[in-house]
Amino acid sequence: MQVDGKIFNGLCTMENKSLSSWIRQARYRASKKDIANDLTIEDVKEILKQCDNKCAYCDSSKSCWGSNAEALDHPFPLSKCTPNVPANVLPVCKTIKKDKKHTDLAYMFIMGSITQQTYLNCLKIMFSNRGSEYVKEHVKKITGLEDA
Numbered sequence: 004m005q006v007d008g009k010i011f012n013g014l015c016t017m018e019n020k021s022l023s024s025w026i027r028q029a030r031y032r033a034s035k036k037d038i039a040n041d042l043t044i045e046d047v048k049e050i051l052k053q054c055d056n057k058c059a060y061c062d063s064s065k066s067c068w069g070s071n072a073e074a075l076d077h078p079f080p081l082s083k084c085t086p087n088v089p090a091n092v093l094p095v096c097k098t099i100k101k102d103k104k105h106t107d108l109a110y111m112f113i114m115g116s117i118t119q120q121t122y123l124n125c126l127k128i129m130f131s132n133r134g135s136e137y138v139k140e141h142v143k144k145i146t147g148l149e150d151a
Contacts, residue, residue, distance in 0.1 A: 026042055026044060030042065036081065038081065038085070042089060049132075051072060059072075059094055059124070060095055060117055070096035070099075076092070078107060079107045079109075080106075083107065085138070085141045086134060088134025090130065090133060108122065109142070
């Protein structure tokens with residue numbers, strides 16, 4: 004439901020203006036690196052819905068457990084030439100966004116910032132979205148696995 008330019012799903016509100024701004028900035032950064040760039044506001048709304056507007060990285064081991072999504076994140080940053088596609092976007096709370104900085108999802112798992120279950124849940128969400136073939140190739144490359 005939309006009221007006064009805000010998306011209301013549960014308790015979380017994210018303004019359409021901030022979503023559009025984030026998407027525009029991500030598109031610009033992707034175009035500068037000449038990487039896949041296929042993300043729309045409808046994609047982001049669907050991702051928020053998939054995650055019930057909750058932070059994808061929070062779990063019961065975090066003090067911010069159950070936090071509402073306040074920002075969007077590329078689990079595999081554009082700075083590492085990963086694509087700006089729906090499969091590479093997750094909602095996050097500000098606490099996690101601040102801690103994550105420019106690291107990727109795999110590094111967060113290796114360093115113990117997220118649990119194995121959270122890592123696998125994030126990958127499951129990502130792989131269910133459009134553009135997952137790009138993310139799967141990136142995961143194969145960084146992990147050295149043949150079939151991600």
